[in-house]
Amino acid sequence: MRRIYMDYTATTPVDKRVVEAMMPYFGGAFGNASSIHSFGREAKSALEDSREKIAGLIGARPSELYFTSGGTESDNSAIAGIAAKYSGKDRKHLVVSSVEHHAVLHAAKSLESSGFSVAFLNVDSHGFISPDELRSALTKESFLVSIIHANNEIGTIQNLSALAAIAHENGSLFHTDAVQSFGKTKFSVTETGVDLASFTAHKIYGPKGIGALYIKRGIDFEPMFHGGSQERNRRPGTESVPLAAGYAAAAELAVKELDGEHERLTALNALMRRRIEAEVRGALFNSPEVGSVPHILSVSIDSREVEIDGEALIINMDLEGIAVTSGSACSSGSLQPSHVIKALGRDDETTMATVRFSIGRLTTEDEVKTAMDVFAKVVGKIGKRKKLSSAVS
Ligand SMILES: Cc1ncc(COP(=O)(O)O)c(C=O)c1O
Structure with missing residues (x-):
């Protein structure tokens, strides 16, 4: 794989x-x-x-x-x-x-x-x-x-x-x-x-x-x-x-190599954003679009729209070959809601359902596209849509 x-x-x-x-x-x-x-x-x-x-x-x-x-x-x-x-x-x-x-x-x-x-x-x-x-x-x-x-x-x-x-x-x-x-x-x-x-x-x-x-x-x-x-x-x-x-x-x-790399990673980051916006239900971006380093894109799945187990999300991405982490700190094998994502005002469930994509010198556009295909597939597979009455527009 x-x-x-x-x-x-x-x-x-x-x-x-x-x-x-x-x-x-x-x-x-x-x-x-x-x-x-x-x-x-x-x-x-x-x-x-x-x-x-x-x-x-x-x-x-x-x-x-x-x-x-x-x-x-x-x-x-x-x-x-x-x-x-x-x-x-x-x-x-x-x-x-x-x-x-x-x-x-x-x-x-x-x-x-x-x-x-x-x-x-x-x-x-x-x-x-x-x-x-x-x-x-x-x-x-x-x-x-x-x-x-x-x-x-x-x-x-x-x-x-x-x-x-x-x-x-x-x-x-x-x-x-x-x-x-x-x-x-x-x-x-x-x-x-x-x-x-x-x-x-x-x-x-x-x-x-x-x-x-x-x-x-x-x-x-x-x-x-x-x-x-x-x-x-x-x-x-x-x-x-x-x-x-x-x-x-x-x-x-x-x-x-900072200038060239910054420009390249900014373009890849924008590509991830566009794909997630278009293809992943309930996606909420934690990273600001302006005023952040381009090697990080953190996204949470809104618990009001989709019910999803954050740990299963990371594990399923890994099973598909994509190595990402959540925004959560892993202590003694159990995932704790991240203090950073919580500080943004997210509820615990949404906080747990966070993926941090982080890219670098060896990341290619093709890798980013594959990772986005997998992310949309995994969220679609293990996420349960919430009933319209409790969903947010
Ligand atoms: C912002 C920040 N500070 C400190 C550290 C700790 O650095 P080190 O792994 O070199 O001890 C890290 C590493 O994850 C970090 O991201």
């Missing part, structure tokens, strides 16, 4: 050019970047070269970029590291959006048990946060705002510069999770004015297990781990030079 991968938001295959860039550092140039002999210096130089390349692509200075194990570590470190330095007796309030990735949401919630209070910002029906919502959530006790740039379930892009400016007016620092935006849409720390930003390599055709945290110069930060003095005392542990080299290569390619 032909298998079609439509889950590029979860992860991407490592680009062959990225594998090539990593190879020298597994064998020949394998030294520890902290050693002072020639092997160490060779590794150190490759590490700093990678840092310089990535920093340049996001508008940062190399000294402001720290390698981590990925987006989860960067998000957690940002929240905990800033809380440790900038909170105080009268400053124990932070603001996050209700559509954050769990790496931010759970990190913020974990602070609640240590006496912090967290405000969760509401979003509109397409996931946008209004500046007024942020203004009214901030208090004189707020020390940090964390808002995701491009949402990983629906793709919505927030207006970071407006939101960061409001946080700053209030004396708060601003962190963004840019895991799904860097390399997919334009992102610059200077243009957005953020103080901290989280990244990961495996969403941009780089290796798993490496990411980065940008911390603006002058910002104090408490490291998450204790150990050696690597990464300017902010992230101890022997750095992975091959992963860093791969990450830099992936980042350079993503930015170099």
Whole structure:
């Protein structure tokens, strides 16, 4: 059976050019970047070269970029590291959006048990946060705002510069999770004015297990781990030079190919939208048509029109060879309604009946057409139309 991968938001295959860039550092140039002999210096130089390349692509200075194990570590470190330095007796309030990735949401919630209070910002029906919502959530006790740039379930892009400016007016620092935006849409720390930003390599055709945290110069930060003095005392542990080299290569390619890829994926996304609109009863788009990253299209089946089991929907798509996920987080094998789709105002049943199509560098038009044929077929097969009396026009 032909298998079609439509889950590029979860992860991407490592680009062959990225594998090539990593190879020298597994064998020949394998030294520890902290050693002072020639092997160490060779590794150190490759590490700093990678840092310089990535920093340049996001508008940062190399000294402001720290390698981590990925987006989860960067998000957690940002929240905990800033809380440790900038909170105080009268400053124990932070603001996050209700559509954050769990790496931010759970990190913020974990602070609640240590006496912090967290405000969760509401979003509109397409996931946008209004500046007024942020203004009214901030208090004189707020020390940090964390808002995701491009949402990983629906793709919505927030207006970071407006939101960061409001946080700053209030004396708060601003962190963004840019895991799904860097390399997919334009992102610059200077243009957005953020103080901290989280990244990961495996969403941009780089290796798993490496990411980065940008911390603006002058910002104090408490490291998450204790150990050696690597990464300017902010992230101890022997750095992975091959992963860093791969990450830099992936980042350079993503930015170099961004315009062409953005245009191609936008056209494929529009094709999916048109086909679903025309062929799938009860389809409700969660992703906004304007203001989202083109690699994500999230659609729910309206429970008022069609009764459908969300888990069966994903399983049946997979049985037909289409690898997609729902908007739901899968914990211990049981599907939970996604906090992101619920935040848009959807009921539980509709929330569960969500499919996130996510496309990427290897996706072809032919694959998209096949996936749309299968989606219409599966919804038609396992969905039960509701009686007209309860249906919506
Ligand atoms: C928006 C967002 N933040 C954070 C993460 C976590 O990144 P990682 O898998 O590198 O830990 C992900 C991954 O799904 C994500 O999509």
